[in-house]
Amino acid sequence: MAIEASFTIDQSEFPLSGIFEELPDATVELDRVVPTDDAVIPYFWIHAEGIDGFKTDLADDAGVRDATIIDEVEDQIFLRIEWDLSRESVLTAMVDTPVTLISGIGDESRWTFEVRSADQKGVSEFQTYCRKRDIPIELTELHALSSLRSDREYDLTEGQQRAMVLAYTRGYFDSPREATQRELADELGISHQAVSSRLQRGTRRLVASTLVMND
Numbered sequence: 382m383a384i385e386a387s388f389t390i391d392q393s394e395f396p397l398s399g400i401f402e403e404l405p406d407a408t409v410e411l412d413r414v415v416p417t418d419d420a421v422i423p424y425f426w427i428h429a430e431g432i433d434g435f436k437t438d439l440a441d442d443a444g445v446r447d448a449t450i451i452d453e454v455e456d457q458i459f460l461r462i463e464w465d466l467s468r469e470s471v472l473t474a475m476v477d478t479p480v481t482l483i484s485g486i487g488d489e490s491r492w493t494f495e496v497r498s499a500d501q502k503g504v505s506e507f508q509t510y511c512r513k514r515d516i517p518i519e520l521t522e523l524h525a526l527s528s529l530r531s532d533r534e535y536d537l538t539e540g541q542q543r544a545m546v547l548a549y550t551r552g553y554f555d556s557p558r559e560a561t562q563r564e565l566a567d568e569l570g571i572s573h574q575a576v577s578s579r580l581q582r583g584t585r586r587l588v589a590s591t592l593v594m595n596d
Contacts, residue, residue: 392492396442398424424459426459427458457578474511477502483539547565
């Protein structure tokens with residue numbers, strides 16, 4: 382039976398901590414793409430107010446070999462990372478055990494990742510890998526694979542799908558609004574910036590999937 386698990390880890394335990402030293406209110410989100418080469422989770426979005434002029438050299442972070450800014454869109458930066466996998470971390474745990482990363486988002490305090498495995502054994506191997514190397518992950522959710530036709534059909538990450546559904550049920554999209562982003566953030570247990578990013582990117586993907594016709 383396929384298994385999905387969510388876990389958290391302190392921000393300082395994952396590469397890219399330099400982002401939060403310069404932008405403490407930033408949210409960093411994995412861009413869920415399938416790379417055409419052998420790169421490991423290479424693309425991330427940084428979302429933060431005042432991100433113009435971001436100067437931190439992320440190649441100085443332990444675990445990062447190189448970092449390149451691909452594009453800047455309003456208050457977001459699209460980033461490509463080349464990892465140094467010689468340093469053992471939660472990243473190498475995901476590479477060296479039979480789990481697949483399906484979403485990841487970080488803020489100044491912690492990273493939250495969602496992974497999938499073909500069975501319980503894969504998740505157990507991942508946990509054992511981390512425990513033996515003193516990588517302090519905290520498992521927060523474990524459940525059998527559920528039907529996610531709605532978000533997969535429209536290419537939403539699970540985090541985006543949860544934020545969009547909660548926003549709809551709480552009346553965020555009503556006029557006048559019956560919920561604020563901060564209220565949604567409190568209920569989801571993530572930052573206000575993370576909710577803003579998920580709603581913005583989720584809406585963009587829904588529009589691209591349903592209203593924009595590609596030749």
